[in-house]
Structure formats: C-alpha cells, structure tokens
Amino acid sequence: MQSEISPVADEESADLLEFNSLKQFRPAGRGFWSHVPDEQWNDWRWQLKNRITSLEQLERLMPTLTPEEHAGTILSNTKLAMAITPYFFNLIDPADENCPIRRQVIPRIEETHTASWEMSDPCGEDSHSPVPGLVHRYPDRVLFLVTDRCAAYCRYCTRSRLVSNATGYDFHPEFDRQIEYIRNHPEIRDVLLSGGDPLLFSDDKLENLLKQLRAIPHVEFLRIGTRIPIFLPQRITPELCAMLKKYHPLFISIHSNHPRELTTEVRDALARLAEAGIPLGNQSVLLKHVNDDLTVMRALVQKLLMCRVKPYYLYQCDLITGSSHLRAGVRKGLELMDGLRGHTTGYAVPQYVIDAPGGGGKVPVNPEYVLSRNRDRTVIRNFEGKVFEYIEGAVAAPAYKASENFPVYKASEDFSVPNLAPG
Numbered sequence: 001m002q003s004e005i006s007p008v009a010d011e012e013s014a015d016l017l018e019f020n021s022l023k024q025f026r027p028a029g030r031g032f033w034s035h036v037p038d039e040q041w042n043d044w045r046w047q048l049k050n051r052i053t054s055l056e057q058l059e060r061l062m063p064t065l066t067p068e069e070h071a072g073t074i075l076s077n078t079k080l081a082m083a084i085t086p087y088f089f090n091l092i093d094p095a096d097e098n099c100p101i102r103r104q105v106i107p108r109i110e111e112t113h114t115a116s117w118e119m120s121d122p123c124g125e126d127s128h129s130p131v132p133g134l135v136h137r138y139p140d141r142v143l144f145l146v147t148d149r150c151a152a153y154c155r156y157c158t159r160s161r162l163v164s165n166a167t168g169y170d171f172h173p174e175f176d177r178q179i180e181y182i183r184n185h186p187e188i189r190d191v192l193l194s195g196g197d198p199l200l201f202s203d204d205k206l207e208n209l210l211k212q213l214r215a216i217p218h219v220e221f222l223r224i225g226t227r228i229p230i231f232l233p234q235r236i237t238p239e240l241c242a243m244l245k246k247y248h249p250l251f252i253s254i255h256s257n258h259p260r261e262l263t264t265e266v267r268d269a270l271a272r273l274a275e276a277g278i279p280l281g282n283q284s285v286l287l288k289h290v291n292d293d294l295t296v297m298r299a300l301v302q303k304l305l306m307c308r309v310k311p312y313y314l315y316q317c318d319l320i321t322g323s324s325h326l327r328a329g330v331r332k333g334l335e336l337m338d339g340l341r342g343h344t345t346g347y348a349v350p351q352y353v354i355d356a357p358g359g360g361g362k363v364p365v366n367p368e369y370v371l372s373r374n375r376d377r378t379v380i381r382n383f384e385g386k387v388f389e390y391i392e393g394a395v396a397a398p399a400y401k402a403s404e405n406f407p408v409y410k411a412s413e414d415f416s417v418p419n420l421a422p423g
C-alpha cells in the first residue's frame, strides 16, 4: 500500500526530529584527547596550552580540511589568529563542510574578500575612545576593553582589528587611565568589561579590576561580556564564582550562536554562575549557515532558558572586513524574529539589533506589528497574522499629535502579514 504521508508532512517531521535532537544536552566528548587524564582535561590552563593554533595541528586532527580552509588558515597568521580549545574542537563535525561550529572558528580564504562597505572598525569604537581601550558611546555607560586575548577566535569578530594582536594594532590598555576616566565622569553608572575576554585573567587580576571599579561611588552596575563559558567552560571554577559574587550587582553576557554549543559542560558552568547570583544574558550573532534557520534559533533560545540564560540580543553581523561569507541578510533576521515572537516564551525572544555602521549604536529592528496608527486608533496584527484595533477615541487629551510626532502608516485594504520570505 502506498504511503499517504505528504512531502510537507515528511519535512515537518524531519524538522521536529532535528529540533528535538538540537535540544538535547550532550557532553563534548574527548575525541583525540581520550588519553589525557581527567585532571588535565578539566583544567582550563591545560585547555589553553593545548589549543589548536597551527595548520599542521589542524591538518593532523582534521584530514577533511577543504582547500578554502587550508588557504584561510595559512593567512590567519597575518590577521585574526586561529585558536580553538580541544574542548570546543570536539564539537566540530569533521564530515560536514558546513558544520555550524566549524564555520565559526576555522579560517577560510573568503576572509580576504573585502567589499567597499566593509570596515575594520564597523562600530566606530576607536572614534569614541577618550582613552585607549575605553569606548564611551552612550551617555551613562562605557565599554572597558581589558585584553586582546580570547580562548578561541570567532571568524566574524567585530574587534578582529585588535583581538589576537595579529594585525599590528598594538593594543595596550592602560587600566589606570581607563579607571581614572570613569572616576572623573559621574554620569557613568554602568561599566561593561570586555575585550578580548576578561575571564581569561587570573582570579586575582580580575578581582583587582572589579574592586577598583566597585570603589567608585557612581558606578552602580558592572557587566562582563565573555565567550569563555562556551569555549572553555572549565574556566568557570567554584573559586571564580565565589570571587565574582562579591561584586554584585554584576551581570554576565555570554555569546552562544548554536544549540550544539550548549553541552552538559556548558550547562553546568552556567549553573555555577547562576548559583552565584549572577543574572545571565546571551548575545548571538546572526550567521549564514550557522543559525539563520528557525529550527536552530528556536532550539537555541529555548535551550538557553533551560540554562537560566535570557536571550538578550540577536545581532545583525557587523560589516567587518572579510565577513560576507558569514553574514545573513536583515530580511532573514526579521523572518526569524517573526517566527519566534508569539510562537515561543517571551523570555526566549531576543531583541534583534543592528549596530549602526560607523558608530551610531545599537538600533532595534522588528517585524512590523503596527499596521496603521493615528490619534484615535492603532491597527495591529498578532503573531498569527490576525488584525486588531486598539481604540483611543475615549481618551480625553491625546498625549501627542500623531501627524507631528509619529509616522502614520497607511494600512492597505488587505492587512496581511508582510511577506518576509527571501525573494
């Protein structure tokens, strides 16, 4: 008897299978390092010392290296360096050229292709730095760049001009000058430590910095931006967590792009941070063939919540030089947001943003939910495409004149959901 299952139903069940598989927490495994004693494998300093940093190592561990990766790895000595922890390397599927983990950390020759609209400093950080290593772009907060080193290097890094110090940028943050600037600017109430990765510092060195910042009366709030829990979960030791919890309110933003990065090791490391009372958020970058897919993105944001991490931002990939092979379009980002909002828990939905090229700061971009608006009514559509009216005619004194302060969208006769499909 012939099967009555349609191709569409087949596709849906394949998506469901993939979704359920992506939602599983699995250990990264030992791979080539099965002979290494647990004590060493779980030691973050051993992981750092044994990173894959050369073409010879990479070829030995991954005979399936493509010609594009081979050529890209040779060139990575003269630009953003290559480094991959053994732990993270084990997440790569060597049989899959398009493995989403592989695309993030293995250089490709396409990194040498540049377009006229790409930039080495796409967010204009250098032009907003009153002292080297301190970016003061928003009124009440600063970005404090503490190091140029990371546990591994992301091929789309917006700071690839300075991280890994391979391009001769000569990054030497001067903590005394940075802290002095913060001390002399009472409007700064929020300091974000980033880099490079601040959690690569020893506990003592990091504590010394946090202590100095905490001693400034107008600094209300400290944040750390880090990808260490993803690249090197071994670094999240009980000692580090005990130190960090002394400096509350302290938030941590992690950076995870794909649900396969959320292993049992990462889940446990994040639990240690959460147990230290540290609120956790995640920043993802929208990347082509990595997470530009609704099944993948839904699994990622739901899995993050299971790790007590709030998906915070989804970034449109910055126009960093040599990243076009990794950039997905804004249309795709809007389509993903449309597929998340209302379809899953509100806490799981990040804010999609474009960091305005040249230094304009983060600008939220959203699918259109307001179909028309004037002083008496707002016409909206919900996640299912159903249209509703919110009437304000009963309000005696409107707070604004719509025509002066707000654009008025002309709704068409047919209030259908905007077609966001590529085309």
Ligand code: SF4
Binding pocket: 149, 150, 152, 153, 154, 156, 157, 158, 159, 160, 163, 195, 196, 197, 226, 227, 255
């Ligand atoms: S961890 Fe962050 S700073 Fe380091 S290479 Fe990746 S994106 Fe850049």
